[in-house]
Amino acid sequence: MEPDRVIKEKKPDSKWLDWGRLGKWNVVGYKIIEGNKGPRPDKLQRARYMVVNRPWDVMYEHSYGLVSRFFEALIEKKLLGTKCPKCGDVFCPPRAHCWRNKCKLAETEWIEMPMHGVLHCFTVLGFAGEAFLSDLPFILAYVRVEGANTLIAGRLVGMEPEDVECDMKVNVRFVEHPSGNPMDIYFVPEGPPLNRRSAEEKARMRRQLEPIRAWVEEKFRK
């Protein structure tokens, strides 16, 4: 069967690709396509349709609500959590009210958290949303900061992905210039790798990550 073909095309100027704001509600490019289509793969028919490029982007402005103080403290390089005055549960990241039904949404109190904890679980991202693609591959961990009942997410650095394991001890660090962003904190391993993974498994993970590193190098570093 004949492959899809572009019948007519006007390519958008490259400025529209990065800066949708200016082009809102404008059709900055279009294609009219004829291809083999239909609900039955064994009975496709030639069909014609039009595809448009329309930029649309947004600048969010929102508050951090009742837990704003956590983000303010990040700017001062302090890690805060909250504590329920009734049951004593500790939340890091913070919750403004206790999660337990019996505490009837008691308002929590601010406390300063220690800068260490245990890595509960993790992943090595090989794909992500647009804004994070150039950082691939990176390690994200959920860490239980000492004394907390909840986990907090963040990047783990200073260790090869194949060496990361659950239950590792980690320290919490701040970026050099915090801006009140959840990513102002990151984790580093407290000691040497636990080494519970076999040499074969580690080699497999290294091999798996090679094409991702090569892709990022090609797309963003050159």
Add this chain to the structure above:
Amino acid sequence: MSNPLATIVSAGVSKFGVREGLYARELFAEAASEAFRECPNLSPRKEIDGLFVGQMSECYEHQAHTAPMVADWAGLLPKPAYRTEAACASSGVAMRCAIFAIQSGMHDIVLVGGVEKMTNRPTATVTEYLGMASDYPFEQWHGITFPGIFAMMATAHMAKYGTTEEQLAKVAVKNHENGILNPKAHLQKKITVSDVLSSRPVASPLKLYDCSLISDGASCIILTNPKLAKKLTDTPVDIVGSGQAQDTLGLFERDEITAMNVTKLAAKQAYDMAKVDAKHIDVAEVHDCFTIAEIMAYEALGFCRQGTGGKLIDEDATKIGGKIPVNTSGGLKSKGHPVGATGTAQACEIYLQLTGQARERQVKGAEIGLTQNIGGSASTAVVQIYRRGD
């Protein structure tokens, strides 16, 4: 066994896949047309008195207010239409709302479905849209993705129970085998354990073949009360149990992330209501958005003990012909996962199975079926139990 909550008299599914050149509303019309065609005793425009539709996101087509739109395209104006949103469980929740409507007597015959048009956006953008169902700011801002969130569950499950990447891979292999038998499935492609293990890591330990597909598609069922069902079809399927539970939005606030506790709670409600147990289920469609999610579903639904989901797949118990066939449709893994359409698409497969219309993938003598549909990191879980009607 208990009385039916509501009865399915017909079902329709669009072809799932990359459906270039079609809007969401047109995909919904494709599914609705099939459901109408399969129920010739029904005059849809005259007799259907309400529509429930699940859809996750307005982002793909910049189109909100989905309910009147699909009511129009299904030819049901001016009947009342309602949209539900619960991320990937949107149409599972729509089904429950439809059951409430039938039970209350406010509606007699309703169309319940779901739709999502996703493939028109680049994969990185789709990843970000789907990520909106995780916590903002404590998950989304770190660049976590849904594969990443389920990978967190996977590393924890592996550390606690010794589950292996090979066991996860076997889930993908099985579901692809089933998908080959389903002409509506997005992918018809046989894969091997080594294909899965050597595929590109998306969020290690989950690789490309551990992940469900980004698909376009729509699905729907026609639901009524048992009395009217008798006039409309000789092959009704009764919904005899339904349960739902919610957990924290963020995965980081769970007591236990390896257990999918809300699925357990929803399943208990549904089993109790239906007066059946896990051992009575002949066929199940579970939410295999990632292979680890199917392993965790086995455990949470009681198909095996907590921590032994990997062993169950090793024993081939969930293949067609096994003790408890799971995801005969190919699951989200091979059939595809247009998120809003998934909940009712699962119900459509159980409808085909219990009415003996599943052709090459038919589970012989299936009488009782189950669906499990989750939203986000299992912040929502919906479990329904079905029985072949008489």
